[in-house]
Amino acid sequence: MARPFVLKRSLSLGVLCASLWATGLQVAMVQPAAAQIVKGLPDFTELVEQVGPSVVNIRTLEKAATREAQGNEPDAEMQEFFRRFFGVPMPIPNNPNAPRQQRRGQSEEAQPRGVGSGFILSTDGFVMTNAHVVDGADQVMVTLPDKREFKARIVGLDKRTDVAVVKIDATGLPAVKIGDVNRLKVGEWVMAIGSPFGLDNTVTAGIVSAKQRDTGDYLSFIQTDVAINPGNSGGPLINMRGEVVGINSQIYSRSGGFMGISFAIPIDEAVRVSEQLRATGKVQRGRLGVQIDQVNKEVAESLGLSKTQGALVRGVEQGSPAEKAGIEPGDIILKFEGKTIEKSTDLPRMVGNTKPGTRSAIQVWRRGSTKEMHITVGEFEADKPVKKAAAEEKPQASNVAKVLGLTVGELTDTQKKELKLRGGVRVDAVAEPAARAGIQEGDVILALANIETPNVQSLEALTAKLDRSKPVSLLIRRGEWAQYTVIRPVR
Template sequence: MVMKPKEALVFKKICKKCTVTVLVAASWFGVLSLGVSGAAMAQSAGSSVRGLPDFTELVEQVGPSVVNIRTLEKARPSEVSPGGSDEEMQELFRRFFGVPIPNVPRQAPRQNRPQEDAQPKGVGSGFILSADGFIMTNAHVVEGADEVLVTLTDKREFKARIVGADKRTDVAVVKIQATDLPAVKVGDVNRLRVGEWVMAIGSPFGLENTVTAGIVSAKQRDTGDYLSFIQTDVAINPGNSGGPLINMRGEVVGINSQIYSRSGGFMGISFAIPMDEAMRVSEQLRASG
């Protein structure tokens, strides 16, 4: 009902004692209406904005299947020792002094020399393909390695055998002597959508079982390599190579392989090998090496 000016004046005179009550009530109704409209706006916003995902269950589910990979390389002495070979020393003395060097101690045969200790070569990641010890990683993680050591999340360490590696696709398979291992579930890459949440687990800078997350930025990204990659903004750094890219269903959809960087560190663009291609290559490697 709309109140006319005169009626309002009369009402004020008659109800002087009620004025405060009326004003308070009006204020209360204003607050109430504000509260209702704010709740409606929040409800409207909530219907269009989803909450952030919780990765804790995924980490518990997939984490035990991710391994740390360390590679070692045996120190290879140069073909010519610092003092040179016997023949070279004799030639040196003949040319500059005109006489052969006397009593030159002969070097021990190369095969009988004590073997040099293996030196750390690199650190990477991998994940368990099967309960009997087959593990997938990147070819560049194990390239040139004389020894491959695999560490599980329970801190058990195994010496691994390289089953095979394919440089073109950057896929490698190694094998450890163990049973009843927690294998990953392989997802369907065709179901992967741009904008979908994904997670990575690996060993950046040697920090084992580090979890990072982001979204799929693009699919079938052509970088000039043999394969088209899955592009994400998941934080990937040196040491993450070979680790799994995991969807929200706990399935591995890719192998984290490369980053685009001007500094050598993460800059928001990471690339993963699609799991369908990786599985095709791994089956060939396991069959024929």
């Protein structure tokens, strides 16, 4: 009886095999496709051999008072740690046993200041690194992987992008290949070579975690999970084709050490800066003379804009290119030179990369419609100090205080003359919701809901007519700037 049972199982198995035979082609086609998705881990050995000779160690020195006890002097790695993560040099105590005149620094010599990394841009000795690595150094020493050491000259540095170029007297050097950042994809393998804590030619690897990560005004960074530590600064971020796609510059850390989030300067931006540094030793940037902010849902709603995009103009500097072109506080800049501004941080980058003196097309959203304008881009300069308008009259309690949280008063003739205004309402005290909107004592209210407010009476009348369920625009004058803000009235 056992034999038929076995035969029955065999027949059943045969039927099953026959039934699968009909779909066998489909199974055979699906399995290899799935197998192609799973790949082995990358081998970085060839990349290290290819790019490693182009990565250098950078040591910086500065003149400091000679100290009798070397044990009191911190090593270069610790100095770099303090400078990179606390923003200040590491304090170095005097040796209490040293002679008084020696402690005062009568004799000086070069002392270790910090360590970093860099990479060779050209065969004739131009080296790229971070600005913070060489900024303030009296001497810069570059050591090649073959152990040759050179005293470098700082060609130029740009603190805003944290890019620097130094030059060594050497030829026939192995230069890196520059990659295309636009081809870089999130999830792609990348590698870093540098000198963390002074350990030369250290290789770490990971993937691209994100692109276009906003952490600064003039740059959007490449985010990776490549291990970056003090001393890696200025070293290259390399793709699997052996091309440099970024400069390792920053990390996010609560402890001062690597925590899985690193940031690299995109190489296209760095090269653009380096070309100016090599040509003139400095970087020229365009400017408009506006204070900008993000366009959020409330701002878009208050100004009748259907999408939350563009850069909101909160203030216009007097005499600036923006004022001359007719840009006003409350405008939303939608396009610059035909390029759409998706978020406010796009604007300073576009303008900053524009040569000063260029006449550029600009599109703004104003009072419910778009407006095409032209502006002559100025050259970037330090912001002018803001002076606060003086308050000379007693605060006046009013309905404005109940609805907007503002105690206001009339401008005196002296104040109008000083501020070059025909009218306006002085802010004498601030409470919620005005404080939340950033309004300060001493500001001058010029318009509410896009209607001018030459005096307190006009402001009172406009406030009484407000729809308290919606945010409202407010134009103010602060020192030499006219600024725009949005306030949500008290219901």
